[in-house]
Amino acid sequence: MATDTVSAEIKIQKTANSRISEVDFDNLVFGKLMTDHAFVADYTEGKWENFRIEAYDNLVLSPATSAIHYGQSIFEGLKAYKNAQGQVLVFRGDQNAKRINASARRMCMPEFPEELFMEAMGKLLDLDRAWVPSAEGCSLYIRPFIFATDAFLGLRPSETYKFMIICSPVGKYYSRPVKVKIETEYSRAAPGGTGSAKTAGNYAASMYPARLAQQQGYDQLIWTDGKEHAFVEEAGTMNVMFLFDDTLTTASIDDTILDGITRKSVLQLAKELGVKVEERKISVKEVIEAAQNGRLKEAFGVGTAATIAPIAALGFDGKDYHLPEIGEHSLSKRLFDEMENIKRGRTADTRGWIQTI
Numbered sequence: 001m002a003t004d005t006v007s008a009e010i011k012i013q014k015t016a017n018s019r020i021s022e023v024d025f026d027n028l029v030f031g032k033l034m035t036d037h038a039f040v041a042d043y044t045e046g047k048w049e050n051f052r053i054e055a056y057d058n059l060v061l062s063p064a065t066s067a068i069h070y071g072q073s074i075f076e077g078l079k080a081y082k083n084a085q086g087q088v089l090v091f092r093g094d095q096n097a098k099r100i101n102a103s104a105r106r107m108c109m110p111e112f113p114e115e116l117f118m119e120a121m122g123k124l125l126d127l128d129r130a131w132v133p134s135a136e137g138c139s140l141y142i143r144p145f146i147f148a149t150d151a152f153l154g155l156r157p158s159e160t161y162k163f164m165i166i167c168s169p170v171g172k173y174y175s176r177p178v179k180v181k182i183e184t185e186y187s188r189a190a191p192g193g194t195g196s197a198k199t200a201g202n203y204a205a206s207m208y209p210a211r212l213a214q215q216q217g218y219d220q221l222i223w224t225d226g227k228e229h230a231f232v233e234e235a236g237t238m239n240v241m242f243l244f245d246d247t248l249t250t251a252s253i254d255d256t257i258l259d260g261i262t263r264k265s266v267l268q269l270a271k272e273l274g275v276k277v278e279e280r281k282i283s284v285k286e287v288i289e290a291a292q293n294g295r296l297k298e299a300f301g302v303g304t305a306a307t308i309a310p311i312a313a314l315g316f317d318g319k320d321y322h323l324p325e326i327g328e329h330s331l332s333k334r335l336f337d338e339m340e341n342i343k344r345g346r347t348a349d350t351r352g353w354i355q356t357i
Contacts, residue, residue, distance in 0.1 A: 010039075010123055015055035025133055028171035030305070031141060035128040035167040039120045042149075043110050043161035051116070053124055056166060062151035066158045072148035073200040074103040077304045078261070080125055080140040080167075080357070082132045083345030088125050088357035090142070091343045093118060095261045100144060102259075103197040108157040109146055117144065118355065124165055125357045133169050139343075141170045141305075173305040177312035177326060178219040180235060180301075182284055183209055184317075187226035188234060188256070195233075195256035203237070210236065218315055220301070224284060225256065232282045235311070238303030239263040242287060243331055245295050252279040262302045262339075265353070269338050275331065284316065291321035299323055300332045308336040 015036045023033060034056050042050045067073045076096040081089045097117040104111045121142065125132070132140040144165045148158030186209035189195025194202060206221075213221050220236030233251055234240060239260040241250040248270050253259050270277050290296035291314060299311040310326045326332060341347040342354070 009051070010120060011052040012123065012127065013052065013054045014127065017055075020130055023131070023169060025135065025138070025169065028133065028138055028169050030170045030173055031168050033168060035131040035140075035169070037124060037127050039124045039163075039165040041112070041116075041120075041163040043163070044159075048110070048112060048116075048163065051120065053120075053127060061149070064151040064153050065148070066150045066152055067147040069153060070148070070155060071199070071201045072107055072109055072158055072161075073145065074100060074107055074109065074147075074198055075143060075145035075200065076100045076198060078142045078144075079170075079304060079343070080132055080142060081343045081345070082129075082134040085345075086134075087345070088129050088132050088140075089343065089345050090121065090125065090355040090357065092261050092265065092353050093121055093142075093355050095264075096144065099198065099259065099261070100146065103199055104146060106194060106197040107199055109148070110161055112146065112163050121165055122355065122357055124167065128167060129357065131167065131169050133171075137172045139170060141168045143167070174219070174309045177310040178301070179217065179313045179315065179320070180220045180222050180311055181213040181216065181218040181315040182232075182287075183213070183221040183223055184229040184284070185209070187229075188223040190226035191254075191256060193226075193256065196254070196258055198258060206236075213315075216315070222314070230283055230285070232284060232287060233257050235301040235309075238301035238306065238309065240299065240301050240311075241266070242282065242290070242296060243298040244286075244290055245297065247276045247278055248331065249278045249280065249282060251282055260303060262304055262307060265339065266302050266308070266335055268351075269335055270331070273334065273338075287314065288316055288321065291323065297324060298326065298330055298332050307339055308332050 018036050037053050038056045039053050041048050078093055078096045083089055097114040101111040146161055146163045149160045149162050150158040210221055222235045223233045225231045267277055301309040310332050314321045
């Protein structure tokens with residue numbers, strides 16, 4: 001459901017009661033405390049309007065709000081960092097603006113103008129720049145989202161929506177390499193479904209199998225295809241990559257796999273480092289055999305929350321396969337360091353990946 005380009009004033013109403021004194025920047029919990037302000041826009045009568053930045057507060061919603069009943073809810077996740085000069089740097093926000101609209105199309109929701117997405121985010125971050133942590137490993141997590149707001153229990157696309165951006169100062173998502181289970185019973189997505197959309201229901205459906213895995217001592221899952229459970233797709237809430245000998249390999253994008261922004265960034269950096277890269281179908285059998293015979297040098301998840309999360313062990317069919325310990329010269333460490341240097345302004349932005357606030 002496309003919308004016309006919008007050019008409108010963003011009204012800003014600053015809060016009189018900042019909550020930043022409540023923040024312990026030395027002990028940040030992921031996603032628990034929100035910044036002082038939020039951006040809000042409303043979709044009514046076929047257009048986005050009423051653009052404003054206001055004090056972060058609770059929402060008042062009808063019990064019949066259609067997003068609650070029928071799941072028209074999509075979101076994005078990205079991060080902002082503070083460089084040595086105190087500037088706020090946003091990593092590849094333009095890609096999030098594009099991807100939220102791809103999700104909107106799949107979920108029969110109105111697209112939000114990309115230029116306005118970037119402008120609104122920039123003004124919000126400028127207002128709440130004091131909330132952006134400067135400590136190593138910390139950042140400001142940014143959550144744009146759109147949800148249906150019709151107070152109507154009939155099954156149809158909503159006619160009204162709300163777009164918001166909220167932010168939260170965060171620390172490291174994972175503090176150590178993770179242990180993951182290859183999931184062969186439950187499915188994250190199926191061909192023709194919503195796997196490539198960043199929609200709330202995908203994450204709700206993943207919670208139960210993830211909890212079962214955690215009860216078995218694993219941190220997360222590696223999802224496999226919904227038809228045969230024979231091919232690797234994603235790792236928890238991240239894309240997953242394997243270093244087979246000297247080749248970095250990841251599943252090719254289709255309608256069951258989210259087109260990760262960190263994924264595409266890591267692949268580009270790997271190519272620039274001279275690493276051979278393959279995007280293709282990866283069988284579970286290939287992964288396990290490579291882990292057994294020593295061809296699997298590294299495996300790691302890539303995503304906004306963790307950036308790069310090294311995998312220490314793979315669980316499959318009741319057995320754990322331990323991977324080589326990650327060292328200073330490992331590929332995942334080199335890629336992580338390169339990404340961090342770009343995000344934090346320690347390396348010149350030669351790729352147009354950074355928005356400076």
